[in-house]
Every structure is written in structure tokens, then in C-alpha cells.
Amino acid sequence: MSIAELEEIRRSQILLAALTVMSRKGSFDATMDDIATAAGLSKGGLAHYYKSKNELFIAAFREFFARVFERCRESMAKAPGPLEKLLAFDLLFDPQEPYVPLGYPILFDCMAKAAHDADYGRVFGEWVEGWIALLSEALRLGVEQGLFRPLDPDPIARAVSAIYQGVATRWFLAPARHSRDWAVNAVKEAITRLMEPYILRPQLEESTTKP
Amino acid sequence: MSIAELEEIRRSQILLAALTVMSRKGSFDATMDDIATAAGLSKGGLAHYYKSKNELFIAAFREFFARVFERCRESMAKAPGPLEKLLAFDLLFDPQEPYVPLGYPILFDCMAKAAHDADYGRVFGEWVEGWIALLSEALRLGVEQGLFRPLDPDPIARAVSAIYQGVATRWFLAPARHSRDWAVNAVKEAITRLMEPYILRPQLEESTTKP
DNA sequence: GGATAAAAACCGACCGGATGGATTATCTTC
DNA sequence: GAAGATAATCCATCCGGTCGGTTTTTATCC
Numbered sequence: 001m002s003i004a005e006l007e008e009i010r011r012s013q014i015l016l017a018a019l020t021v022m023s024r025k026g027s028f029d030a031t032m033d034d035i036a037t038a039a040g041l042s043k044g045g046l047a048h049y050y051k052s053k054n055e056l057f058i059a060a061f062r063e064f065f066a067r068v069f070e071r072c073r074e075s076m077a078k079a080p081g082p083l084e085k086l087l088a089f090d091l092l093f094d095p096q097e098p099y100v101p102l103g104y105p106i107l108f109d110c111m112a113k114a115a116h117d118a119d120y121g122r123v124f125g126e127w128v129e130g131w132i133a134l135l136s137e138a139l140r141l142g143v144e145q146g147l148f149r150p151l152d153p154d155p156i157a158r159a160v161s162a163i164y165q166g167v168a169t170r171w172f173l174a175p176a177r178h179s180r181d182w183a184v185n186a187v188k189e190a191i192t193r194l195m196e197p198y199i200l201r202p203q204l205e206e207s208t209t210k211p
Numbered sequence: 212m213s214i215a216e217l218e219e220i221r222r223s224q225i226l227l228a229a230l231t232v233m234s235r236k237g238s239f240d241a242t243m244d245d246i247a248t249a250a251g252l253s254k255g256g257l258a259h260y261y262k263s264k265n266e267l268f269i270a271a272f273r274e275f276f277a278r279v280f281e282r283c284r285e286s287m288a289k290a291p292g293p294l295e296k297l298l299a300f301d302l303l304f305d306p307q308e309p310y311v312p313l314g315y316p317i318l319f320d321c322m323a324k325a326a327h328d329a330d331y332g333r334v335f336g337e338w339v340e341g342w343i344a345l346l347s348e349a350l351r352l353g354v355e356q357g358l359f360r361p362l363d364p365d366p367i368a369r370a371v372s373a374i375y376q377g378v379a380t381r382w383f384l385a386p387a388r389h390s391r392d393w394a395v396n397a398v399k400e401a402i403t404r405l406m407e408p409y410i411l412r413p414q415l416e417e418s419t420t421k422p
Numbered sequence: 423g424g425a426t427a428a429a430a431a432c433c434g435a436c437c438g439g440a441t442g443g444a445t446t447a448t449c450t451t452c
Numbered sequence: 453g454a455a456g457a458t459a460a461t462c463c464a465t466c467c468g469g470t471c472g473g474t475t476t477t478t479a480t481c482c
Binding site for chain 3: 003006010041042043044045047048
């Protein structure tokens with residue numbers, strides 16, 4: 001095994017440990033000792049790969065968002081049509097999904113940090129932009145396929161993404177009164193209705209021409 | 212001045228100081244020293260009124276949410292009709308609004324804490340429920356006034372509130388790509404369209420009866 | 423292939439600073 | 453003078469980061 005390979009393995013091992021501890025304790029309460037223990041290394045061992053706690057945390061948040069993004073992309077790729085692609089994120093409300101119980105605490109921590117620290121704001125913003133790019137692509141696809149009337153994808157994609165963010169926040173933080181059924185339905189209703197004026201129906205095209 | 216009056220004044224002074232420091236530094240980085248300095252008291256003075264940092268923070272978050280709730284209630288009270296009441300929260304995107312620059316960092320901190328600590332989850336959840344009660348009331352009003360068709364207010368109010376949460380989160384944390392205009396319009400579009408099937412139009416009542 | 427030296431990886435102990443809370447002393451009010 | 457309010461100081465603990473020492477790996481030479 002080469003030094004580069006070992007470094008890759010160690011960094012990955014440390015990131016996984018960091019994400020686990022951050023999710024369990026909250027990133028504000030996660031210590032380097034905790035993470036070192038979870039990684040099966042010493043603090044000095046951690047220091048070899050990540051020069052500071054902040055550097056490790058930025059890397060951990062980036063890793064987390066990369067994984068979530070990939071999972072979302074997969075889910076979208078499987079959806080049959082552009083509207084279905086906009087609605088392809090029920091995984092966000094699935095407790096069995098690997099990154100759901102682990103992920104929301106991490107997401108909220110990143111948001112709390114982002115409110116004060118531009119580095120974290122950048123991490124959050126880049127993830128958001130990536131997701132919005134996916135959604136915009138689906139909207140453009142819908143137009144190309146003649147399923148949606150011509151539209152500006154950007155603000156709509158942003159609205160769609162924000163709806164998911166709001167509903168998911170409520171589902172996770174106030175679950176007693178925001179069930180999964182509510183979440184799934186709220187998202188579907190809101191997004192479907194938001195898209196309503198853009199949907200072309202070939203067989204009913206005459207009746208969609210409102211006065 | 213009686214002891215009860217002094218206590219009221221001191222508690223209020225300390226809470227204001229706490230909110231100011233929490234907003235500026237983040238609640239995770241706010242120390243009792245910081246808050247004492249901001250309150251013009253010593254740490255010992257703080258300890259007389261709040262027995263622990265946690266007790267002070269819970270009280271501060273509650274104070275914050277109470278103020279935001281009151282501000283939202285006022286804004287709604289001024290709106291002319293039930294649909295306008297659902298849309299009466301442009302203040303959430305107004306940087307001149309007192310609790311906006313100060314409030315979002317506090318809100319995100321509370322959310323991050325709520326992900327791990329049921330006490331904070333309760334504080335957050337109670338605020339959410341209060342807001343939803345206002346929205347539900349407006350929906351019921353709309354039905355009573357014959358402006359909305361009969362509906363179940365609860366899930367709709369929750370969806371409306373979640374939309375605000377998502378859009379506001381994006382506006383505040385990723386402002387470069389989520390302008391105030393986008394936010395105001397996204398909320399208006401999403402909520403108006405979500406309500407579309409429920410809106411009764413007296414002059415066009417016949418055409419709303421879809422097959 | 424073996425021996426040797428150098429570099430890298432890793433550990434455990436240590437350090438200085440920060441913090442919440444406790445304690446003692448002082449001040450203020452009744 | 454007593455009670456309450458407040459300040460200042462102290463204390464124990466915690467934490468990120470450092471550092472000297474040890475172990476492991478790599479590179480070089482014969």
C-alpha cells in the first residue's frame with residue numbers, strides 16, 4: 001500500500017468518524033477526542049491528516065453534502081418524467097434512508113454555523129446550487145419534451161428546493177405534528193400546484209387556455 | 212421599586228443581552244461572560260436570576276419566539292382578507308425588520324439544538340404550533356366568509372408555514388442567489404397556487420366546478 | 423535480499439487558555 | 453441590622469493543539 005493510498009483510507013476513516021460523532025452529539029459538542037476515538041486513532045493521528053478542527057469539520061460537511069447530493073441525483077435519475085423528477089425526493093422523509101437520521105442534525109448544524117461563518121455558508125450554498133441545477137435540468141427537460149410550457153427554470157427550481165427544505169425541517173424537528181404522510185403530501189401538493197400553470201396537457205390543451 | 216419589579220427589569224435586561232450576544236456570536240459560542248458584559252452586570256449578577264446557562268438560553272429562545280410570534284400576529288391582523296392573511300409575512304424577508312438580522316441566526320441555533328435536545332425541540336415546536344394556529348384561523352375565517360370552499364385547515368396551514376420556513380432559510384443563508392424579490396414571489400406563488408383549488412370566486416363560481 | 427537511514431505515521435502526555443459555576447466580599451435597599 | 457443584589461475572585465474541568473518519543477514504512481546502498 002502506498003502512502004497516497006493510506007492517506008485516502010485514513011482521511012475517509014476520519015471523515016466517517018467525524019460525521020458519526022457530529023450527528024450523534026451535534027457538531028458544536030463534538031470534540032477531537034470523540035472523533036479520534038471513533039476513528040480508532042489518537043488525536044495526534046488526526047492532526048497528521050487534518051491540521052485543525054475547523055479543517056476537519058469543513059471536510060466533513062462537504063463529504064456529507066456530496067453523499068446526500070449523490071443520493072438525490074440517483075433518485076431523480078430513476079424518475080420517469082420531468083414532473084416526477086421534481087417529486088423524486090420522498091427519500092428525505094424516509095427514516096430508513098441511511099442519511100436521514102444521521103443527516104438532519106448535521107444539516108442544521110451547518111446552517112447554524114453558516115449564519116456566522118462564510119466558509120460554512122459556502123459549503124451550504126454549493127450544495128443548494130447543485131440540487132437546484134438538477135431541478136433546473138428537469139424543468140428544461142420538461143420544456144424540451146413539450147410537457148411544460150416555456151418557463152424560467154431558475155426561480156422555479158429554487159422555490160421547489162425551498163419547499164423541500166421547509167417541509168423536511170418541520171418533519172424532522174416537529175414530528176409529533178408533522179407526520180411523514182403530511183410531509184409527502186404537502187410537498188406533492190405544493191410542487192404540483194406550483195407547476196400547474198406550466199403543464200401542457202395534449203388532450204386538454206384547448207381548455208388550459210384561460211381567458 | 213419593589214423586588215418583583217427589579218427582578219422583572221433585570222430578567223428582561225439579561226434576556227435582551229443574551230439575545231444580542233447569541234445573535235452576534237451564535238449561541239454555541241456565546242459565553243456567560245459575554246452576556247454579563249452586554250447586560251451591564253457581573254456573572255454573579257446573572258447567576259442570581261438564572262441558575263444555569265441552559266436555563267438562561269431556554270428563556271432567551273422563548274423570549275425570541277414570543278416576540279417573533281407577536282410581530283407575525285400583528286402583520287396578519289392588518290391583512291384585509293383570509294388569503295391576504297396567509298400572505299402577510301413579507302416581513303420575514305425585510306432586512307429593516309428588527310428581528311430579521313437578529314433572528315435568523317437564533318432560529319437556526321435553536322433548530323440545531325432541537326435536533327439533539329428535546330427541551331429545545333419543545334421551544335421550537337410550540338412556536339411552530341402557535342404560528343400554525345394563526346394560519347388555521349385565517350383558513351377557517353375564509354371558509355366562514357364563503358371565500359374558501361370547505362377544507363381541513365391543519366395540513367394546509369402546516370404546508371404554508373413550511374413554505375415560509377424553506378424560502379426564508381434560503382433567502383437568509385444563500386442570499387447571493389436567493390434575492391428578496393425571489394423570496395417574496397416564491398412564497399406568494401407557492402401559497403396562492405396551493406390555495407387555488409379552495410378559492411371560491413362568486414362571479415366565476417360556475418367555471419370553478421371542474422369535471 | 424539484507425542492512426541501514428530517513429521519512430512518515432502514530433501515540434500519549436502535556437500545555438495554556440477558556441468556561442460555567444461556586445464562593446466570598448461588598449454594596450444597596452428596606 | 454438584615455436581606456437582597458451585585459461584583460470580583462476562585463476553582464475544577466475541559467479542550468484544541470503541540471511535542472517528544474515510538475513504531476512503521478520507504479528508499480537507498482551494497
